[in-house]
Amino acid sequence: MRAGIVATVLHREWAETVRNRLLMSTILIPPVVLTIAPLALAGIVGDRVLPPELATQVLSQRPEWAGFSASELAGAFAVQQFLAFFLLMPAYIPLSIATFSIIGEKQARTLEPVLATPIRTSELLTGKAVAALVPGVLAGWLTYLAFVLLASLVYGPNLFGVVTDSSWLVGVFILGPAVGLASVVAGVVVSSRVNDPRVAQQVGGIIIVPIVAVTLLQATGTLLVGAAGYLLLAAIVLVVSLIGLRAGVALFDREAILTRWR
């Protein structure tokens, strides 16, 4: 694989992405919202405390939070919910970019001239995948850094420790990119079969369902996933992504694009 060709594809993809207002709003608005949301939550939670049963359940799953005051425990429980949102970003942003990119090329019939150059299919797919993956992962990471900064200012040192513990770090820096890859694979597979980016996003959005499930389980206190849990999830997502990638590569085959993509 030639890095220069991949970089050329990447550069063009991003050049088109920044000119697509709808796509850019999809990419930019959620990180801004997610950066502001903890502040809003701090105002809402205030000095409230968790119901005793929930507090007991949370402490049984997170004994390291035993030294927190009642309001800090409520705050820790509240900010813990945000981790799932940091997983949603690398899920839906790459999905949006990949579906817009591939279906956009299908609709404009721009792939045939590209495939008529000496580019290899693997270089084209890699360029598109990286172009879709990187903004989602970077958005997740940058928003996380802003979130950590705000959390330390708003919630104090105890909660700063909560949002920088190993589960967060593994979740944001390992599981997030894995989810992003799964999302790109979903985008490629679904986009090869449909001709409307919105339909592709709805179908590909199935990738978000497990993340929403984890969010709900955390929100109800049923399950507080730790670092090991996130690592395990990342491994599962990666395996599923790699299996899906084989299908994606087959669907992205030069001949398939020219003769079967309609």
Place this chain on the structure above:
Amino acid sequence: MIVAWLGHTGRMTTPDPVMLRAADLGRQFGTLWAVRHMDLEVRRGEVLGLLGPNGAGKTTTVRLLTALIEPSEGSASVDGLDVTEHPEAVRARVGILTETPGLYDKLSAAANLDFFGRLHRLDAATRATRIERYLRLFSLWDRRDDVAGTFSKGMKQKLAIARALLHDPAVIFLDEPTAALDPEAAFVVREAIESLQRSGRTIVLATHNLDEADRLCDRIAFVRGGLLRIDSPAALRGSVGGHGVEVGLSAAPSASGTPGEAMSALTVAARQVPGVATVESVDHRLIVGTADPAAVTPALVRALVAAGADIVEVRERATTLEQIYFEVMGVRPDHGEAV
């Protein structure tokens, strides 16, 4: 003088006069053969037209010859490179104008060309030089920073042709270059193709436009699931119906006898002229078949006048490419298949 050239192997050799070769080329999709038993040779600097109805396999042929898809059987080569064994090298040597321009509408004209220049691994200086050259050639230089989405169909088509030329390809494939263009835009595109033809490029032109093929092509290949016939337009005319002369006569002939008898006498007189192959009388006209209208016409006119004809018009009849097309394809527009 033998022109030496540096082939892909790096050795100095005499150039193969044949730029494109297909031998028993075929491509199957599922159970359907889109193209089969295609034998074809295109010489360097030649403009070959591919003519055929929709679904005849023209686009499949172009895709096979540009190493976009692999053949199911047979072989093909471009500039001596086998399309199956060296697909990347083949794609580096061909430029293709696809059925639709396929431009990136959100990128400027220059950015579109720059992207493709990079894919062909042209260095920055070469890209800049050629982008300017081709944008100027196609009168798009002043619009170089405008996004392609704002261009008219004709401008898009010209930009797509510029893209196909950017890497200085050995062969250019043009798939329906003037389809869906208004007459003005089609004229501009045809002018561009003519300028490429004059510069000695090898061009394969897949088209439905018979007049365009007639004007631009050195040879025409009729395709329907395979190669039906290939020849120069002149040779095709000679072999299918040939040339002829049409003589218009006065509705009230001064020759003796009934009008029917007069026409019969004139038909006999025409048949006796050397070089005349066939004579047919239709209303007040004689349709005279001959291989050399220019040589036969003076003697024919003299013979007919001598036989008492009142000639009001004499004009050369050439078989049109449309007639040849229907003949080769075995169809007539009013009658459907199989004449």
